[in-house]
Each structure stands twice: as C-alpha cells, then as structure tokens.
Amino acid sequence: MTAFLGTPSALGMSEDARFGLSRVVTLPGPFALDGGAVLAAVDIAYETYGTLNAERSNAVLICHALTGDHHVASDHPRTGKPGWWTRMVGPGQPVDPARHFIVCANVLGSCMGSSGPASVDPATGRPYAMRFPVITLRDMARAQALLMDHLGVRVLLAVVGGSMGGMQVLEWAATYPDRVRSAVVIASAARHSAQNIAFHEVGRQAIMADPNWREGEYYGPGDVPPTAGLAVARMAAHITYLSEAGLTEKFGRRLQARETKSFGFDADFQVESYLRHQGISFTDRFDANSYLYITRAMDYFDLAEEHGGRLANAFAGSATRFCLVSFDSDWLYPTSESRAIVHALNAAGAAASFVELSSPFGHDAFLLDVPELNRVVDGFLRAVAA
Numbered sequence: 001m002t003a004f005l006g007t008p009s010a011l012g013m014s015e016d017a018r019f020g021l022s023r024v025v026t027l028p029g030p031f032a033l034d035g036g037a038v039l040a041a042v043d044i045a046y047e048t049y050g051t052l053n054a055e056r057s058n059a060v061l062i063c064h065a066l067t068g069d070h071h072v073a074s075d076h077p078r079t080g081k082p083g084w085w086t087r088m089v090g091p092g093q094p095v096d097p098a099r100h101f102i103v104c105a106n107v108l109g110s111c112m113g114s115s116g117p118a119s120v121d122p123a124t125g126r127p128y129a130m131r132f133p134v135i136t137l138r139d140m141a142r143a144q145a146l147l148m149d150h151l152g153v154r155v156l157l158a159v160v161g162g163s164m165g166g167m168q169v170l171e172w173a174a175t176y177p178d179r180v181r182s183a184v185v186i187a188s189a190a191r192h193s194a195q196n197i198a199f200h201e202v203g204r205q206a207i208m209a210d211p212n213w214r215e216g217e218y219y220g221p222g223d224v225p226p227t228a229g230l231a232v233a234r235m236a237a238h239i240t241y242l243s244e245a246g247l248t249e250k251f252g253r254r255l256q257a258r259e260t261k262s263f264g265f266d267a268d269f270q271v272e273s274y275l276r277h278q279g280i281s282f283t284d285r286f287d288a289n290s291y292l293y294i295t296r297a298m299d300y301f302d303l304a305e306e307h308g309g310r311l312a313n314a315f316a317g318s319a320t321r322f323c324l325v326s327f328d329s330d331w332l333y334p335t336s337e338s339r340a341i342v343h344a345l346n347a348a349g350a351a352a353s354f355v356e357l358s359s360p361f362g363h364d365a366f367l368l369d370v371p372e373l374n375r376v377v378d379g380f381l382r383a384v385a386a
C-alpha cells in the first residue's frame, strides 16, 4: 500500500523525516515525568493521513500497543510490510483518510524514532540506556498531547487504541477530558493485574539474564544486543496474546518437519518452532531496553490509583463518549476488565457503549480479521461525527 501522508503544520519546532515517510518532531521541554525526572526535550515520531478540516474537528489519534509503531497504515520503510492496522485505518475503513485527519505516534520510551533508552542523551552525548527515566502511560499521553498542539489540533474527534493503545486512550480521556470527544478502548484494561505484571516480569528477567544485556549498555560499536533474552521475553508474551483454542487449532500436537518425535530438544513440535520464529523475528524490530521500559510503564498503570483510588473519579463530569470492546477469548485483558471500566463510566455518568465480541484469536484479535470489530468502530465513529 502507498502511504497517504498529510502535511503537518510547522510551528517553529525542529522536524525532519529521518524515518522514510514518517516525521520526527523535537518537542521542546522541560518535559516533567510522573516519576519525577525531567527531559529537556522529547522526540516523537509520527505519521498523519488525510487532511485536517477547516473546523479542525475531524482529527483521530490512533494509539499503538506495546511493540507497535506509528506505521499504522503505511508500509514499513525498512521491512516493506503493510502497516499494523490496515484493517482499521485506511481508505474505506472505519478510520478513513477521506473523512478523518489521522495521527499515529510512536510512544515515548519506544525505539522507532521517539525518545527512548536507545536515544542519545543530550547531556552526555551517549545513549541513555538504563539512565533513561522510568515513564508512565500518562507520560506517553502527555507527549502525544504536545504533538497534537504542534499539529494545531485542540480537540480530537476520537482517540482509538487496542491493548496498551486502549490504556493510552483511557489516560487521554482522564487527563484531557475537554480534548476528547470520543474514546474507543479495545481489548484493554484500566490497570495491570498481578498476572499481567507477572508475565512482564518473566520477560524482563529473561532480558536481564542475557549476558549481552550488560545493564543495558549494548549500544556501542561491536556490542551485541541481548537478542536471546529478548526472544524468550517475546515467546512468553506471545503466548498471552493468543488463545488456547487458537493454538490448538493452529498447531495441535503436530510435529515440525518430522514423521516421528526426535526425543530431543530441537523444536520438535510446530508450536515450538512457531514461538521460536516469533521470538527471533521480534529481535529484528525491537530494542530490549525499550521492552523493559514500556512493560514497566504498563505495570505501573492503574487509573483508579491515579484518581484517588476510585476508577469513576477518572471520568467525573466527562462529556466524552466511550466505546469499549472486549473479546471472549482474551485472557490477558478479559471482558471483566472492560466491564469494570463500563461500571466506572456509568457511576461517573459518562456515556458508554460496550460489546464483547466472539473471536478465536485471543488478545491479538484486535489486530486480526474480526469484521464485527470494524462494524462496531465504524458505527460508533459515524454516530459521534454526526
């Protein structure tokens, strides 16, 4: 697919196009973080599609998940693969550049162009590595809000995201209620559960146990990144993105390229080979330190805690219209988590619609072919725009 980029307004901030068709803007600080640290400035990589209308009322922000990027609907400049959400964003899709001014930004802490641990610390001239400050999902939303200021967008028609993207949507609605007309939260939760934190900790420990991690100092010439640890982290995480039924359907107990068991420790089963592939291919596109920082940000996420211990407080007086979607096979952020958000929205008197969709795909269903998801989001966005 060809990228269909719009032109962001230039408001005197430095901006370049180091990442193919994407843009990177340096937003001047000081940028105060929830954890108490202050960044002098932040780089945010982003893409836009479509045109901001004269009333500036058609902007839609897409928030990506843990390992996503801003190439939501354009081919990746390095791999040539289509954007990660062309099912949802693109001509004829629910978020459509013919009707919407679409913005997708790489999150703070990531490794696709926005400031993160691999970025150069202007104070030292060296990569931050583990000296990068710990960030939160609210910090990510704050950086996106600065980007929207930069683009001349005050009020968003919609903020849309799945998984960690949905958590950013919730942060947007809670932090900037007067800037968000509608919020679409898919396969997400208002906090990280003990089980969510537990899985992330397994991944982090796998990275830190890799001898190449070296306390995060692996960015120098000749250094080898901790790919073995990162691959294991992704393997464990990937299991949580699928469903048991989906794995059984896809692989069952079938053997990989063999008639009979090898009675050894090669990838004997197809599911092992598949997971190894998912793990290794992930290391081509993701930085291990960013994985540590973003999973940590997710673990610290607890919207109720940020609002006096009561989730409804986060939405008090909100005029935002909410659409929540969960999947029946998602055991990572199960339907009960979405229901808890809906109850809080009801208690706060906010407008909320909610649907649990049936899908065999588990948590990653929001990235896959679930036509009903498109129908729900399309209907909701059209109703909001009307």
Ligand SMILES: CC(=O)SCCNC(=O)CCNC(=O)[C@H](O)C(C)(C)COP(=O)(O)OP(=O)(O)OC[C@H]1O[C@@H](n2cnc3c(N)ncnc32)[C@H](O)[C@@H]1OP(=O)(O)O
Binding pocket: 063, 064, 065, 066, 067, 068, 069, 084, 162, 256, 270, 271, 273, 274, 275, 277, 278, 281, 364, 367, 368
């Ligand atoms: C939300 C955001 O912000 S973007 C999110 C970041 N992006 C992602 O998470 C994408 C990576 N995740 C995935 O690919 C997830 O598996 C899904 C669920 C989204 C994709 O699902 P599907 O399209 O059904 O792909 P599937 O899970 O079957 O994986 C296909 C890959 O596994 C490989 N594979 C399949 N079976 C085997 C096997 N037995 N042995 C080895 N490899 C195998 C395929 O060759 C293919 O490889 P490729 O992706 O390098 O071409």
Ligand SMILES: N[C@@H](CCO)C(=O)O
Binding pocket: 065, 066, 067, 068, 163, 164, 241, 364
């Ligand atoms: N599979 C997606 C969603 C995880 O929540 C990702 O890697 O970002």
